[in-house]
Amino acid sequence: MAGSEQTTPVRPTLAAVARLAGVSPSTASLALNDSGPVADATRERVLRAAADLGYAGPDPRARSLRRGRSGIVGVVLEDTLRDAFRDPMNVLMLDGIADVTGAAGSSLLLLTETLGRPSALVDAPVDAVVLFGCSTRVDESVAIVRRRGIPVVAIEGRPVPGVLDIALDNREATATLARHLRDLGHSRVALVTLELDREPVAGPLTEARIEAAASFTALERIRGAQDVFPGVGGRSTLGSSIEEGRLAGLELLADPEGRPTAVIAQSDLLAAGVVRAATELGLGVPGDLSVVGFDGVRIDDPVADDLTTMVQPAIAKGQAAGRGVLALLTGAAPERVAFVSQFRRGSTTAPPPA
C-alpha cells in the first residue's frame, strides 16, 4: 500500500491479533483454536481481528517448536528422485504411506541418500522417518536417525534393534520361483539382481560381493535362489529398470556356450529387460529362455506383459509403514509386520529347450 516494499510483508502474528482484539495472546490462542472456554463475544472479536489483519493461522515453525511435533514424516529414498520413481513399487509404497500419514495430518518430506553430500536427514524437521530398505545405504540413515532419537520404520530393512521392520518374504518368495523353475527341469539358471553395493556396480556376482551386500532385499532374494540352486551366479545391476535388465541380459545371453536356460530377475522391470535382450538376440521366451521377475507390476510392454513373478502388496506395505509411524509416534508398542508374496504363473516360463 504505502510505498512499494521489496521485502515480504510482515505476517501478522497472534500477538497482533490479540492486541487488535484487545485481549491477551493466551485468550486469542484459545479462541482461534477453540481449545478452551472463551466468551462468545470475545471469540467473535478475536475472529474479526484475525480476519481484519489477514491472519493466516499460527506460524507452523513456532507451533511445532512449542508442541514438539512438526507434522512431517521423512521418507528416505535412494540417490535421485528420478531413479527412485522409475520403479512403480516405490511410487506405490510412497502412496501407501501417504494414505495413512496424510489422513493423520502429516506430510511427506522427500529425502535422498546421496553419497558424499551430507544427508539432509541430519537436520530435517521430521517427527519420524521411513526408510526404503531396498536401498543400499540404509545403514548410514539408521545411524543418523537413531542418534537424533527419531522413530524409524524400515521397509524390508535388515532387522536392527530399535527399528520397526516392515518385512517381505523375499527369500522364501524367490525360493518359490526357483523351485518352479527347477520343477520345470531347469538347472542352468542365472540371477539378475537389484543394486547390491553401497556404490552400485553392474557386473558378475561373486561370493565376496554377495558376502558384502549392502542391500538386504537383494541379498535375501539371492539367498532364496541359492536355497534351491546352490552357488547360482549371475549379474548385479545399477538398479531396477528395463534398461538395466536388458544390459544384464545381453551379457548373460551373449555366449551361446554357457548360456542359462532360465533367469531369475529381482524385479519385473529387470525381467522385462531380460526378455527384451533375449528377443534382440533372437531367443524365444519361454521357448529358449524362461524368465521370472518379482513385484507383480503390470508392465506396459507387450513383450513382457505376462511375467511369471511373485506379486507383492506394495500399497499395503506402504500403509503398514504409515501405521507403524503413527504407532511409534503415539508411543504404542510397535508390532513388526511381515507380508507374503503370491506366486503368479505367467507366460514366460516353460521347460528348458531340449
Place this chain on the structure above:
Amino acid sequence: MAGSEQTTPVRPTLAAVARLAGVSPSTASLALNDSGPVADATRERVLRAAADLGYAGPDPRARSLRRGRSGIVGVVLEDTLRDAFRDPMNVLMLDGIADVTGAAGSSLLLLTETLGRPSALVDAPVDAVVLFGCSTRVDESVAIVRRRGIPVVAIEGRPVPGVLDIALDNREATATLARHLRDLGHSRVALVTLELDREPVAGPLTEARIEAAASFTALERIRGAQDVFPGVGGRSTLGSSIEEGRLAGLELLADPEGRPTAVIAQSDLLAAGVVRAATELGLGVPGDLSVVGFDGVRIDDPVADDLTTMVQPAIAKGQAAGRGVLALLTGAAPERVAFVSQFRRGSTTAPPPA
C-alpha cells in the same frame, strides 16, 4: 540404562552441552556452528561435551523458528502421489526442482490438493511453494499460499500477479502439431485432453466446458489446436495415462462415420493410449489414423515408441522452478522464464486415408 523407559529418551539440548562444558549457551552455539570467535580450548571442551552427550545438532524446529526459515520447499501435486507420478513429466520436473533446491540445502515436502479435505498447505512449515500448473486446482493453492505470504512459483500456471511463472509454449506448440496435420491434408481432427475441470470428467468437449476449464495447460493446448482447426472437438480425460488415452480413443474411433483421421492428444501417454485403441479396433497408425502427442517422453511401448510430438524440457523446467524459489527466497527480482518445445516427427503421422 536405569529403568526401561517407554518414553523417548530426552534429546540433549544445547543448554545441556553448555552446562557440561561449563560455558554459556551462546558460546556453545558459536563453537558448534563455528560462527564466531571462540578460543580453541573452549571449542574443544564444547565439542567433547557434545560428543559425550550424543548431541545430534540443533533442534531443527527451534532453529527454524529463530532463523525464520525451515529449509523446506513445498511441492503441490494433484490428488494422489500415484496419479501424479504416473506421468514421467511430473517425476522429471520434481527431479529438476530437487537438483537445485537440494544443492541449496532445502528438501521437498509433498503436498497434494485433495478436494474436500483441508489442504496441508495451510499450515505446512514451508519457505516457498512450487505449484504444478497442469493441475486443475491451482487457484485454491495460490490463494492459501498468498494469504500466508509465502513465495510461489507456478509451473505452467495461469499468469497471476505475485506468482512467478515458469511458462511453456503450450498454445504455439500445439498449433505447430496442428499445422503439421493440416499440411498433411487432415481436416477431421479430434482432441484428447488432459484433465480439464476441478472435478475431472471424461467426456465430450463442449464450448462451455472449455470456457470453464480449470487447467491452464489443457486450455492453452486446446486453444493452440483451435487456432488451426477452429471449433475442433474431442474428449477430455481423467488425466495423463495410457489407459485414459485408450478409453478416449475407443470412444472417438467407435463410429466409423464421424471418425477423425487424426487425433491430437495432450500428452504422449494419452497418445500411446489412442494408438492402442486404434490397434484394438483394427485401424493402422498412421495409415488409417494419425496421432500426435506432447512431452517427448520415451514410452516403453513398441506400438507407440516413435510418436510425432512436441518435446518439452521437463528437467530444465523443474530446475528453473528451483532457481525461481531460490531467487524469491533471497529477495531477488523474480524473472519469468518461458520454455519452448521442439517438434519431433515420429512415425505416427501421415496423410489421411484416401
Place this chain on the structure above:
DNA sequence: CTGAAAGCGCTTACAG
C-alpha cells in the same frame, strides 16, 4: 471466562 507467566531450543546482536 481471562490474563500473566513460563518455556519450547535455539541464535544473534550487544556488552564487557
Place this chain on the structure above:
DNA sequence: CTGAAAGCGCTTACAG
C-alpha cells in the same frame, strides 16, 4: 574471547 539478555511465535498449565 565470553556471557547475559532478548526474542523468534506460539501454547499451556496455573491463578484469579
